Amino acid sequence: MHPYVNHLNFPSSIAIAPDGAVYVAETGLPFDHAPKGGRVLKVNEDGSVQELLSQLRQPVNGLVWHEHGLIISEGGFPGRISRYDLATGECKTLLDNLPGFGNYHTNMVAIGPDNKMYFGQGAMTNSGVIGADSHDLAWLREIRHEADIPGYDITLSDYAATVTDPEGRQISTGAFATFGHRHVPGTRLAGQTPATACIMRCQLDGSELELVAWGIRNAFGLLFLPDGRLIATEQGTDVRGVRPVWNCPDFLFEIKPGAWYGWPDYLGGKPINAPVYRSPQGVAQEFILANHADLPAVEKPLLAFDVNACAVKMVQVPARFERAGDLIVAQFGDERPMTGPPGPPVGRNLVRVDTSDWSLHQLPVFPWHRPIDIAFSPDGEFVYVVDFGDFEFTAKKDIVARARSGGVWKIPADYLELKIMSPVSFEKDIAPLFNQFRASMMWRLDLCKYDDVRINADMILSQIDGGGMPPSPYPPLTSAQITMFQDWMKQGYPR
Numbered sequence: 001m002h003p004y005v006n007h008l009n010f011p012s013s014i015a016i017a018p019d020g021a022v023y024v025a026e027t028g029l030p031f032d033h034a035p036k037g038g039r040v041l042k043v044n045e046d047g048s049v050q051e052l053l054s055q056l057r058q059p060v061n062g063l064v065w066h067e068h069g070l071i072i073s074e075g076g077f078p079g080r081i082s083r084y085d086l087a088t089g090e091c092k093t094l095l096d097n098l099p100g101f102g103n104y105h106t107n108m109v110a111i112g113p114d115n116k117m118y119f120g121q122g123a124m125t126n127s128g129v130i131g132a133d134s135h136d137l138a139w140l141r142e143i144r145h146e147a148d149i150p151g152y153d154i155t156l157s158d159y160a161a162t163v164t165d166p167e168g169r170q171i172s173t174g175a176f177a178t179f180g181h182r183h184v185p186g187t188r189l190a191g192q193t194p195a196t197a198c199i200m201r202c203q204l205d206g207s208e209l210e211l212v213a214w215g216i217r218n219a220f221g222l223l224f225l226p227d228g229r230l231i232a233t234e235q236g237t238d239v240r241g242v243r244p245v246w247n248c249p250d251f252l253f254e255i256k257p258g259a260w261y262g263w264p265d266y267l268g269g270k271p272i273n274a275p276v277y278r279s280p281q282g283v284a285q286e287f288i289l290a291n292h293a294d295l296p297a298v299e300k301p302l303l304a305f306d307v308n309a310c311a312v313k314m315v316q317v318p319a320r321f322e323r324a325g326d327l328i329v330a331q332f333g334d335e336r337p338m339t340g341p342p343g344p345p346v347g348r349n350l351v352r353v354d355t356s357d358w359s360l361h362q363l364p365v366f367p368w369h370r371p372i373d374i375a376f377s378p379d380g381e382f383v384y385v386v387d388f389g390d391f392e393f394t395a396k397k398d399i400v401a402r403a404r405s406g407g408v409w410k411i412p413a414d415y416l417e418l419k420i421m422s423p424v425s426f427e428k429d430i431a432p433l434f435n436q437f438r439a440s441m442m443w444r445l446d447l448c449k450y451d452d453v454r455i456n457a458d459m460i461l462s463q464i465d466g467g468g469m470p471p472s473p474y475p476p477l478t479s480a481q482i483t484m485f486q487d488w489m490k491q492g493y494p495r
Helices: 424-437 450-457 457-466 477-489
Strands: 005-008 010-018 021-024 038-043 048-058 060-066 068-075 078-083 091-096 108-110 117-121 160-164 170-173 198-201 210-216 221-225 230-234 249-255 304-309 311-316 327-332 349-354 358-362 371-376 382-387 392-393 399-401 408-414
Touching: 010 371, 010 382, 010 408, 021 048, 021 311, 038 060, 038 068, 048 068, 068 108, 068 371, 078 108, 078 117, 078 311, 108 221, 117 221, 221 249, 230 311, 249 311, 249 327, 304 327, 304 358, 311 371, 327 371, 327 382, 349 371, 358 371, 399 457, 424 477, 450 457, 457 477
Parallel strands: 010 060, 060 108, 221 311
Antiparallel strands: 005 408, 010 021, 021 038, 038 048, 060 068, 068 078, 078 091, 108 117, 117 198, 160 170, 198 210, 221 230, 230 249, 249 304, 311 327, 327 349, 349 358, 371 382, 382 408, 392 399
16 A cells, blocks of 8 residues: 655644545654745645645644634744635634743644634643753754743642753753752742643634643643543653653543643653652652642543553544444654663554543554544545654664655555444334334333434433333343444434
8 A cells, every 4th residue: 555645744634624625734844854844735636735835833733624724733932823714825823922942832723512722732841840851852952941831820849850951060950940940849830821731722713712621741632522522642751851750651531621630740640659650770750749739630541552652643433334433543653762761663553442441452554654643534435644754763862754754645444444334224224123112102202203212312222221121021122223223323313
């Protein structure tokens, strides 16, 4: 197999319009002499591309189709969210001056059921303290960058570290402060908006910016489920810098307004000094916050991905498949030895998450470099996978990347082994199934009337699955009949 779109420079995002039009964003990262500045491209049917926008603030981390336009998340210094009108060609800034110049950036937007824009804002640091690792980071190479901004009121502990700066000098540095500075123990910092390591939201025009939740280190991928819940991938804390953390995986979280996700003192619901996060020599990191009791209870993840997998963006499996409702998550892969000790490659693949029990399942492997975004075609026939490109790290913590090595794969959805679901309709399958005991239930609802069954589908499923329906003397429904009713629900209740 070969990519559908070739020769892209480190792309990060894909957006599919309802009519099937495909749009792709390049980050604009200038590795291997690639042009600096992000771009938005329209993909033609033959796989060629047409440039719509250029010179965007790099890295461009998100591209979302919404109401005949594209919403673009620009990392940059500072971060920015813009909207490109596909009809007029006008590009308008919606939000500007978002936190920037640090380890992570402004991430992708997801449109909520309240018709607001939700987005993740990455942390400025690995674990709350600026250290010499920022100088080592091949995508930053700067130690004197912005400090993290708390989203909730915090009180600082007496934590401080003595580190060596790039000039060889010994410097004392602390949490939520610029390099070489520290706050007095017990300092109280007020929560702010915008903050870092958080989820924020605003109106579609960028107004009324507000904090949703804080303490999620780098929520790179966001997705709203059909029931309105917002979920996010979080990239776990690395083995680097002043407060290195060992064996920290990436996580999948449900995002709840007003919740605290634990960063920088709790990771995946566990304290940073938990045995699993200690160094091979047993060294544990100290807390840098002194007011845990004043903060919301720490949220626990829905699941943990493999350590170093780098879970990024995701999509929900559409109704035509047996796995409808499950998630397909792209895993960018490890960034060792930049972010951890050397080891075999991890990630660089797609995984399926079963949303009924939040279990993780492997999918077939394809010969791409680093998948970073994924989308289904409107008819569900194809899966588009964005491949960031050839991008590796050396023992000296340099990046070896190959320009024009990124692309987009267009894969028949069947190749992901999701199993196409047999179509189920109310008139052909569901009404005849219930007709035999319809009269016994008429006091409550008409089981052969579409609207009655559609509105009460969850209750009906609970009853037929638990033995409460059909009433005696009728025999219980078979597992195949119950599955057929579930399939009808997954397929969107077709008539």
